[in-house]
Amino acid sequence: MYRTHTCGQLRVEHAGQETLLSGWVHRRRDHGPLIFIDLRDRYGLTQVVFDSTNAPEAHAVASQARSEFVLQLRGLVRTRPPESQNANLPTGEIEVVASSAEVLNPAKTPPLYIAKEGGEDEALRLKYRYLDLRRERMQKNLILRHKVVKFIRDFLDDESFLEIETPILIKSTPEGARDYLVPSRVHPGEFYALPQSPQQLKQLLMVAGYDRYFQIARCFRDEDLRADRQPEFTQLDLEMSFVDQEDVLTLIERLFTELSRELMPHKRLTTPWPRLTYAEAMQRYGSDKPDLRYGMELVDLSATVATSQFALFGEAAANGQQVKGIRVPGIGGYSRKQVDEVVELAKQAGARGLLWASLQQGTDPASVRSSFGKQVSNDEMAAIIATMGGKIDDMLLIVADKPSAAAAVLDKLRREMAARLGMADQNVLAWAWVTDFPLVEFNEEEGRWDAVHHPFTAPLDEDLVLMDSDPGRCRAKAYDMILNGYEAGGGSIRIFQREVQQKLFDLLGISRETAQAQFGHMLEAFEYGAPPHGGIAPGIDRIVMILAEEPTIREVMAFPKTQQAVDLMTNAPSPADERQLRDLHIRVADKPNT
């Protein structure tokens, strides 16, 4: 036996009991004849006292112990003298007086401090992840993650959902993200793909009659990484039969509202969740995943400046462009250098330029310091200020560009300014729905229509006719759940009628042969009685990241990869040996020079 209690367990009521503890040396305070060791495991810290007069052998062990040694000790629990109790520790009212002790395993000086977090290069944390994971921050996050997944499982179980596993080795489909491929040994030259999501499989489960399915599913996408994107990540994959969009939204909203209240009781949220159409979100925020914790909405000035003599405004109106801006409060006093930085930021986001006007001196047009004051009349400036609701000490930032570019630039500026000004309340969970996404969008490069969500997404009933006449305006029964400026999940009601599916394939330029080769199993399945169905896939990593107030998804994953998709701990990926390659019928064409 190694322990009778954990290091987070003992309290005053245990005083007088004999205890056996095992754990890591968190801190050691050596007073010579008296040594204190804080023994740590994932349950907490317990102070152990080693007294050279009462237990010289145990004391000798303690004097040899160092940080992160694994120790086992036996001793008596006792209430600490009142003046030496530690209110900061749950176990702070007691201590264990060691009678015997043993070093189960010594430890080298660790490259990371376990007791003191932060500061070091993240590469070091990733290389020694098993040490990093000992720290409170990662422990807290992984425990929260466990609780989130547990809550989801319990909730869905209560709602009659079945958790069903789907294969990791599946058929590659060409659309969407780049697949991770796995070579087949048995079939030379052929490959499995790892699922980008179990999309088709869950739809086939609906055909199979498992009308309420979910899975905590690992997904794989071979694309470049971001703070909120890893090559493998986890989704709550969920699908329901005999439902419309409202049924899915209602259930998921209830799940995550209850989850938020249960696990994050100190955070506020708005119920019912706000709903925005895609068009509305783009118009008001320039983003399909706006952070609703603050305002600073985009203002459309196109009408205000439609008749302006200022060439930039006039041309915009003539070319079907938009003039839009945001009002940033409190930065009217920005120096020329600071303003230039903001302009530079806008250019990085794709702006050709950025107009600005400082209301540091107030809203009288004559007192406004701006980049375009000489180009417009006082009346025009006054109209712009009025339309944007300008107040003293504001900075107005304005772009004139095609709608997509204006949206991208103002979204970037809105987020950057909100971050600088600390406008987002950390104690708010701004859940919301974005609905009515376009069904397809035109791919300029390839000269064809692409599915915005995926090729099984149903169009809105009333927009069905647009699939022929004006596909770009055809809306879909597709929806995203958003949270604090992140896409927390997305889903749709699927097409379950063969004719509509064929119509969409035709629109996407997928020939019957191609459709048969790629989706034949789906099309065939749908001919055997497919129920109306739809679903959603919330991203577990992102949601936990936001709940934990962490800046990256890596902080809520046990063993994440770097931006180059490398695991610094195991050094994956690594070359395969010749024997393995031969078995897999693979020859490496471009070997790096080593």
Add this chain to the structure above:
RNA sequence: GGAGCCGGGGUGUAGUGGUCAAACAUGGAACCCUGUCAAGGUUCAGAGCGCGGGUUCGAAUCCCGUCGGCUCCGCCA
């Protein structure tokens, strides 16, 4: 594929052309110390500044290239 930031004892930083064969803190070693909880005190050891070129009388410091980490754009149905 592109842009930006970072890279120095075990760890985190100061140092932005000579005063630096590199300072401070923490960690490490040794000793002192019976109530600490970031314990305290004394002493000692520990890096030539990611790597490779270049500029200069002189380079952690400037320039070029390269490698690694991060952030962002492209990409992510």
